[in-house]
Amino acid sequence: xxxxxxxxxxxxxxAAAATSGIASAAVSNQTxxxxxxPPKLAKKGTPTPIGLTVHTxxxxxxxxxxxxxxxxxxxxxxxIQINTKGQTVCDASKLAQTxxxxxxxxxxxxxxxxxxxxxxxxxxxxxxxxxxxxxxGGPNTILLHVRVDSLSITQILTGxxxxxxxxxxxxxxxxxxxxxxxxxxxxxxxxxxxTTIDKKFTVKKKVNGKKTKVKSGILTxxxxxxxxxxxGTFKFTQFAAVGIPAGxxxxxxxxxxxxxxxxxxxx
Numbered sequence: 001x002x003x004x005x006x007x008x009x010x011x012x013x014x015a016a017a018a019t020s021g022i023a024s025a026a027v028s029n030q031t032x033x034x035x036x037x038p039p040k041l042a043k044k045g046t047p048t049p050i051g052l053t054v055h056t057x058x059x060x061x062x063x064x065x066x067x068x069x070x071x072x073x074x075x076x077x078x079x080i081q082i083n084t085k086g087q088t089v090c091d092a093s094k095l096a097q098t099x100x101x102x103x104x105x106x107x108x109x110x111x112x113x114x115x116x117x118x119x120x121x122x123x124x125x126x127x128x129x130x131x132x133x134x135x136x137g138g139p140n141t142i143l144l145h146v147r148v149d150s151l152s153i154t155q156i157l158t159g160x161x162x163x164x165x166x167x168x169x170x171x172x173x174x175x176x177x178x179x180x181x182x183x184x185x186x187x188x189x190x191x192x193x194x195t196t197i198d199k200k201f202t203v204k205k206k207v208n209g210k211k212t213k214v215k216s217g218i219l220t221x222x223x224x225x226x227x228x229x230x231x232g233t234f235k236f237t238q239f240a241a242v243g244i245p246a247g248x249x250x251x252x253x254x255x256x257x258x259x260x261x262x263x264x265x266x267x
Contacts, residue, residue, distance in 0.1 A: 031056065034053060036221070037052075037053075040223075042263055043224060043263065047220035047222045052219055058192075068189060074176070075233075077221075077229050078171035079171070079221050079228055080219060082161055083219075085139070087110075087199075088136070090106070091137075097154050098154055100131045103135070110135045110137075112142070112199045114199070116132070117132030119131070119132050120191050122189060122191050129148070131149075132194065133145040140160060142174065143158060144156070158177050166231065199217060201216055202215055223260035227259055229255075229256075231254065232254045235249075236248070
C-alpha cells in the first residue's frame with residue numbers, strides 16, 4: 001500500500017509535474033481542497049482556533065504498479081500556528097497494527113480530530129476503503145493512523161513539523177514520510193484522502209494584566225491580507241519490483257492561495 005498525505009489549507013489545485021526519469025502520465029491528476037472553520041479569523045492579536053478538513057484526490061494510469069509517493073512536504077502559510085505545548089502525546093508503537101477503535105483507546109488524549117477521516121485505495125486488490133485518525137506523536141510530530149479493515153492493514157504516516165526553508169509567506173512545514181508496504185504482489189495507492197484536525201482547548205494567558213483562560217487549539221490562525229498561501233511538494237519513488245526501489249519518480253509541486261476573512265478582535 002502506498003499512501004499519499006497532505007496537510008494543506010482551503011484550496012483546490014491541479015499539481016504540475018516535474019519529471020525525473022519517468023513519464024509523468026503515471027499520475028494524471030492531483031487535487032487538494034480543504035475547509036477552515038470558522039471562516040472568519042482574527043486579523044491580529046490572539047489567533048482564532050480553527051478546524052481544518054483536507055480532501056485530496058488523485059488519478060493514476062495503473063494504481064497497482066505506478067510510482068508511489070514516499071515523501072510529502074507541505075508548507076503552511078505563516079498565519080497558521082501549530083500549538084502542541086502541554087498536550088498529551090502518543091508513542092507510535094502503541095498504534096502499530098491496531099484497529100481505529102484500539103488506537104483511539106490506546107491514546108484517547110492524543111487524538112486531534114472529532115470527525116473520522118476517510119481513505120480510498122486502488123491497486124492490485126481493487127478499491128478499498130479506510131479510516132484516517134490523526135494523533136499527536138510528539139511536540140513536533142503528527143501521526144496519521146490509516147486503517148483498512150478489509151485488508152487488516154494499519155499504516156502509520158509520520159509528519160515532522162519544521163520551519164519552512166522557503167520563508168516568505170510560508171511559516172511551518174509538515175514533512176511526511178510514507179513507508180512502503182505491498183499488498184497481493186503489488187501495491188495500493190491512496191486515491192482519495194479526507195482528514196480533519198480540530199482539537200480545541202483553553203490556555204491561560206494575560207489579558208489586560210490578568211491571567212485568564214483563552215480559547216485555543218492545535219491549529220490557530222490570523223487573517224491579515226485575505227489570503228493564505230500553501231505549497232505541497234510530492235516526491236515519488238519508482239519501483240523495479242515489489243519492494244525494490246528503482247530510483248526517483250516524478251516530483252509534483254502544487255501552489256495555491258486560500259481566501260480568508262479578517263474579523264475585528266473583541267475587546
